[in-house]
Amino acid sequence: MNQTTTPNSASGERRFIPCRIAVLTVSDTRSAAEDKSGQTLVDRLTEAGHELAARALVKDEIADIQAQLVAWIDDPAIDVVLSTGGTGVTGRDVTPEAFEAIYEKAIPGFGELFRMLSFQKIGTSTIQSRATAGVTRGTYLFALPGSPGACRDAWDLILKDQLDYRHKPCNFVELFPRLREHERRKPS
Numbered sequence: 001m002n003q004t005t006t007p008n009s010a011s012g013e014r015r016f017i018p019c020r021i022a023v024l025t026v027s028d029t030r031s032a033a034e035d036k037s038g039q040t041l042v043d044r045l046t047e048a049g050h051e052l053a054a055r056a057l058v059k060d061e062i063a064d065i066q067a068q069l070v071a072w073i074d075d076p077a078i079d080v081v082l083s084t085g086g087t088g089v090t091g092r093d094v095t096p097e098a099f100e101a102i103y104e105k106a107i108p109g110f111g112e113l114f115r116m117l118s119f120q121k122i123g124t125s126t127i128q129s130r131a132t133a134g135v136t137r138g139t140y141l142f143a144l145p146g147s148p149g150a151c152r153d154a155w156d157l158i159l160k161d162q163l164d165y166r167h168k169p170c171n172f173v174e175l176f177p178r179l180r181e182h183e184r185r186k187p188s
Helices: 036-047 062-073 095-100 108-128 148-162 173-178
Strands: 020-026 051-058 080-084 132-136 139-144
Touching (some): 020 036, 036 051, 062 080, 095 132
């Protein structure tokens, strides 16, 4: 989030603050040209007024996923990472393990809410999703399933509002200035 942006207009109404979002596709089989889920996220976030800060595709390997996440967490030009793929229960699905190992704080409600909303569309099949979210060093991290429909649902039903500073009563954007306050605390 551009910290120099003035969040409130003269009328007291909140103005939109674009987030800088990176999109990561985790797949052993897709190429960038075949990445419909990643493209769904790119289309949704840019239509909403956010900036696509980076995009990458990595294999279903914990080390590869974490290397890309850490590079983006270390990049001050990236506020949010959205990933798609690798959240199922097969032996190659390791995205949740890669993400959860680097969270400073998990956001368990994200996966719970995603599965609740998904249940309304695909029924009990949603139980196979291990969608997850957390925050690390001031960067939000969201791991979504690898289908375009799941990416649409996650964006349209959760992320579109939570990544919009104007959304009330609360949203993730308004918390950006406070996400790293624990780093400034003095040890007791």
